[in-house]
Each structure stands twice: as structure tokens, then as C-alpha cells.
Amino acid sequence: MIRNTSMCGIVGLFLKRSSLEPELGAWFSEMLICMSSRGPDSAGFAVYGDLAPPGKLKVTLQHSGLNFDWSLVAVALERRFRDKPSVDVNSSHARFLVKTDVQAIRDFLRENFPEVRIMSVGRRIEIMKETGLPESVVERFSVRRIVGSHAIGHTRMATESAVTTEGSHPFSTGLDLCLVHNGSLSNHNRLRQRLCRQGVEFHSENDTEVAAGYFARQLANGATLKQALEAGLGDLDGFYTFTVGTEDGFAVLRDPIACKPAVLAETDDYVAMASEYRSLANLPGIESARLWEPEPAVVYHWSRTESREVGASKQDLIRPATAGTWGRNGVDRKRSPSGKMLNPSPNV
Secondary structure: OHHHOOOOEEEEEEEOOHHHHHHHHHHHHHHHHOOHHHOOOEEEEEEEOOOOOOOOEEEEEEOOOOOOOHHHHHHHHHHHHOOOOEEEEEOOEEEEEEOOOHHHHHHHHHHHOOOOEEEEEEOOEEEEEEEOOHHHHHHHOOHHHOOOOEEEEEEEOOOOOOOOOOOOOOEEEEOOEEEEEEEEEOOHHHHHHHHHHOOOOOOOOOHHHHHHHHHHHHHHOOOOHHHHHHHHHHHOOEEEEEEEEEOOEEEEEEOOOOOOOOEEEEOOOEEEEEOOHHHOOOOOOHHHOEEEOOOOOOOEEEEHHHHHHOOOOOOOOOOOOOOOOOOOOOOOOOEOOOOOEOOOOOOO
């Protein structure tokens, strides 16, 4: 049985060239569907698309009723914040462009629409997730038509909490920040209590939401993404592969003994990651990609912002760092950086 050998699937796709952004949905959808056997219970994704207008935030909301009247929320938002929001409804979710801040939105929903859940808030991020097979989620949200610079996704096999929308991935606890996770954390209850005392809010019993809250708290305290992830190596007990989405890139981290599988691929056009190689196999140009298994306890990060800081051209927007543990580049497609032969289809 699959349930005895697998636990969840994660995928990520980062496009280096803006001209390829219309292809994101089509490429990413097939990657997510390929992870169905690893996660048949629910699926979700975060896409980073166009920037919200100046002074406004993208707020993605979810309601359990498909016939929920989102215009009620729009009218109440306009009355509360004296600015008419735009709204784009997609199945059980709706994306609003609002002129306010995160806490004001939380307070507004708590007072007026407590049954409505916040999926994500930021300038670029939109998170959508639901229970059901990954292919049904792809069809439900028309994922093949999405446009953006990068996306990360998750297919869930529930092991430590119920099969619900709230327990599905990705989780977002900060502006334009989200996390997907394959594995299990053993100290999430104790860490949840600590973070709650620091003001972090949680809306599920899922251990991944605790990790997302932990990283968001680290960033709020002034840590860089690299520093936040490296701090997690000491504070998060368990086994995991994390993929983190940020406004301008994404990062990958495995636990110190690399219990959970991950494969990275890079071409001149994209960087892609997945729990198994089969999710990468149909990407264009994969046959000539640099392909490797990420090392344990090493943070890999790709960011358009950072590439511009080191002088990359518009035609070559990003490359990972080649020194230290912040990112690695020069590996052949059959061996990992340690020289270990890459298993393109891990089982766990």
C-alpha cells in the first residue's frame, strides 16, 4: 500500500525569465499532479504573480460554502476602510485587493465574518488549497492558467491531524511568506505554546503551521531567510524537507540526516524541486538540467532580488551562490554534491 511507504509530496518551480511566466501554471500543474500517490487527501499551492497596486495588499480568503456571497465581504470592507476593494472569486476562495494592514483585516474578519479564513496576505502571494485529489484541486482552481514567477505546492497524506482545508498546505503566517513540508515534527506542541505566548496565531493542529509560524517570527525579529532556516535546524526536532516561498524566490532545506527525499533541477530557464524526480521528468529541457539531491542541513535559495544585487543581467536573473552553505551549483546530473549516486525516485 502507498500509505506504508510515502508521506506527502512537495514541488516548487521558479522561473528565471519573465517571458516564461505565462507557462508557470501549465508546467507547475503537471508537477503537482505527479505527486498524487504521495498525497491523495488534499492539495494546495502558492503562486507569486503581479504586484498589488501601491498601498494595497492581496488578501486571499476561503469559505467552506461554494455558494458564499463574497460581495457581502466586499461591501463590508468598503464601509470599514473607505476604499472599494476589487475581488476575484475562484471556487471556494476569493482574492481581495485592500487598502489596509494585516491586523486590521484579521480584526475585521473576526468581528464580521468569523467563518471566513485567511489563506495568505502579501503584495504578490495567493494561496489556494482544498481537500481532494491533486488533479481535482488543479481543475477546481484552474491552476493551468495561472501566471507568475514562481509557485510551490503540496499534496498531503494526513498523518498527525484531520483531513481539512485548514490542515492542508501551504501555510502562511507572514507577508508573502509560505511553507510546505514533507515529514513530521516531534516538538511542535511545545513550540506552538511558546509562539502563542509571543503573539503568533494558529488555526489548525498541523505541525507545519507551527514551523511556518516559527520562521515568520524569526523574520519579524530581524533574521534573514537564511538565518531563520538555519535557526530552525536547532529548534525544530523531527525529520523534514521544507520548501519556503518568498516574494521574490524560494528556498529548500532538509533536516540534518536528510530523512525525507528531495531532488533539485536547474536550467537556464528555471529552478525546480520535487520530492521525486518523476515530477520533474516532463519539464522542458530537463534532459540537460543540472540535477542533484540537496545536502542535509544546507539552505538552498534562489532570489531575483539577490541576483540583481550581484549584477545579473535581465536575461540571466538568478543563480544560486557557489560558496558556503547558502546554495550550491556545480554538480553533475547523476551524483549529489557528496558523490552519492542520486536515486531519482525515492520511496519515503
